[in-house]
Amino acid sequence: MDKNKQDKLKDIVEMYCVSKDMILYCEEIDEQQKSNPQHINELKMGLDHLMRVFAVDLKIKEGDDEYMEENLNSCFNHIYRAGYDALDWVSITLRANIYREIKGFSNEGIATVIPKYYEEIKPEIEDINKKIAELRYEKDAGYKNIEGFMRYAEKVNTLRKYHADILKKKPALVEYDKKLNSEKGWEFTKQFIIITIIGGIIVGITVFLILKFITG
Amino acid sequence: MDRNLNTGEYPAGSILKEYKERVGFFHENVLDESPPEFKVTERTKEFAGKCRGSVRMRAGLFYTEKEMGAERKKLLSVKAP
Numbered sequence: 001m002d003k004n005k006q007d008k009l010k011d012i013v014e015m016y017c018v019s020k021d022m023i024l025y026c027e028e029i030d031e032q033q034k035s036n037p038q039h040i041n042e043l044k045m046g047l048d049h050l051m052r053v054f055a056v057d058l059k060i061k062e063g064d065d066e067y068m069e070e071n072l073n074s075c076f077n078h079i080y081r082a083g084y085d086a087l088d089w090v091s092i093t094l095r096a097n098i099y100r101e102i103k104g105f106s107n108e109g110i111a112t113v114i115p116k117y118y119e120e121i122k123p124e125i126e127d128i129n130k131k132i133a134e135l136r137y138e139k140d141a142g143y144k145n146i147e148g149f150m151r152y153a154e155k156v157n158t159l160r161k162y163h164a165d166i167l168k169k170k171p172a173l174v175e176y177d178k179k180l181n182s183e184k185g186w187e188f189t190k191q192f193i194i195i196t197i198i199g200g201i202i203v204g205i206t207v208f209l210i211l212k213f214i215t216g
Numbered sequence: 217m218d219r220n221l222n223t224g225e226y227p228a229g230s231i232l233k234e235y236k237e238r239v240g241f242f243h244e245n246v247l248d249e250s251p252p253e254f255k256v257t258e259r260t261k262e263f264a265g266k267c268r269g270s271v272r273m274r275a276g277l278f279y280t281e282k283e284m285g286a287e288r289k290k291l292l293s294v295k296a297p
Contacts, residue, residue: 035273
């Protein structure tokens with residue numbers, strides 16, 4: 001195998017490592033812990049092309065340089081596609097997971113425990129989603145768009161960091177809201193007592209005045 | 217002699233030669249054939265338990281194409297607090 005083909009093979013192995021890492025992470029964060037056979041199918045298609053290359057290289061099959069190059073490129077494209085699809089799934093899962101983690105907590109609690117949430121994190125998540133949507137529509141796969149993959153992976157990594165950060169701060173968020181609710185409960189009781197007393201006084205005075213008016 | 221899928225001639229000791237001699241049924245152009253179309257449906261899950269390999273796959277813990285579409289919609293509909 002010449003140097004050019006060896007380089008392509010090296011790219012395939014490296015891309016496979018990246019794609020596999022993303023596929024494993026995708027399964028790990030999935031809410032239902034489910035696998036995506038579609039990603040595995042892309043790897044399988046890549047294997048098919050790789051076997052054609054080795055069949056020629058090991059003289060099991062006849063084929064020229066062009067045939068080998070074509071199959072090396074196709075192999076890379078399938079491995080890339082597997083990683084890209086996993087990346088895509090990871091991005092929408094992480095976004096949903098981040099929002100699910102803090103859903104139901106008070107705005108005050110979120111702003112206090114995660115001070116950057118409203119100013120920085122939320123706008124950035126929305127911005128990342130917009131950019132990811134744009135990247136998703138870049139149809140080119142493989143060597144032509146390796147830069148697109150890298151940019152996408154960087155965005156997803158930012159989401160990954162936000163998710164980890166929010167998970168770390170969640171106990172404090174729970175604690176804050178518990179305290180807030182108990183304070184609010186006491187505040188409500190206090191207001192109820194004051195209103196009841198004032199109401200009682202007003203009713204008492206009214207009854208007194210009515211009785212005074214009737215009895216002359 | 218080189219092993220050769222194009223000519224159907226294989227040296228002694230090769231797996232392909234043994235397979236061809238003993239089983240007979242062999243598609244010489246197998247490598248250039250497109251792999252079978254891969255559709256993941258509810259029916260796939262019925263057979264998944266019989267497969268070796270991934271525990272998740274065996275347990276039917278994987279998305280069918282229909283489920284994937286529904287799950288994607290569900291994930292994208294989660295609103296930011």
